[in-house]
Amino acid sequence: MEIIKYIGAAFSTWFIGFFPYFEIYIAIPAGFAAGLNWFDAFLWASLGNWMVIPFVDICYEWLMKFNFMKKIMEKSLNGKWENRIEKHGAWVILLLTPLAGVWTIGVIAKALKFNRAKLWIYSATSVGITGLIITILIINGITLNNS
Template identity: 30%
Template sequence: MLEYLLLAISALGMGYIPFFEIYLAIPAMMVAGMGPVSAVIWAGLGNFAGVPTILFFYDQLSKIPRFQNWLHRMEHNRFRAKIERYGGIMVLLTTVFVGVWAVAAICRSLGMSRRKLMLTTGVSIFVYSVLTAYSVQVGLDWFQS
């Protein structure tokens, strides 16, 4: 039980950290012995936690010079115009490429509703988490054969 708890905390933490997100957390946890369903749940929850963090602490983070520069870089990336033009459907598609932190910052600065942002990023994280876990499982099965 303690081992599972440590893996779950690790998955949450890795999923939460920008640039690691689900694409490192899920494979790392599955290689460490966590099942694919648990890896998807814990890493997905950790990854999704970045959305409320940006939504609720955006104003406070933007007052800190280091975070202000970081938020500015995330808000003005190449996908901003596409998200601005296509809205939620583009959030579903670009979260995988840009990352949930950048998507949340862009959508926050564009004024997208919290509900729409949380729903679209949640669906996107779930779909890409399942696809990642499936790919890793197929690779592990092939490697063990």
């Protein structure tokens, strides 16, 4: 793959991973569709999805000026997620990030003043495991389809 085409495919995959609601679930298949190999699709999608955590952590006050972010926070802090994070801590970050999404977990954790290092590490672990599972499922699906 020529370098310009690779950069475009990698950036698109990264951006889709970063974008709310698409996240890693759409980014990895998009990376494959753009012509990336399995490792590059996994890498750029995972990196894009995880980069939400430092972005939310660093830009939290600025993000709260936007109505859509306020709605995410209000909806998320309204009970179940807040109670779960306070009760189970890092396990919630690991297990619920794939279900609730990186944006939601990042905003909740920041609002609850969750430990920064733990948030970054556990969210990276969760995103990496989720991305690896999705990648393996896609590879196996492609292999089964070509058999």
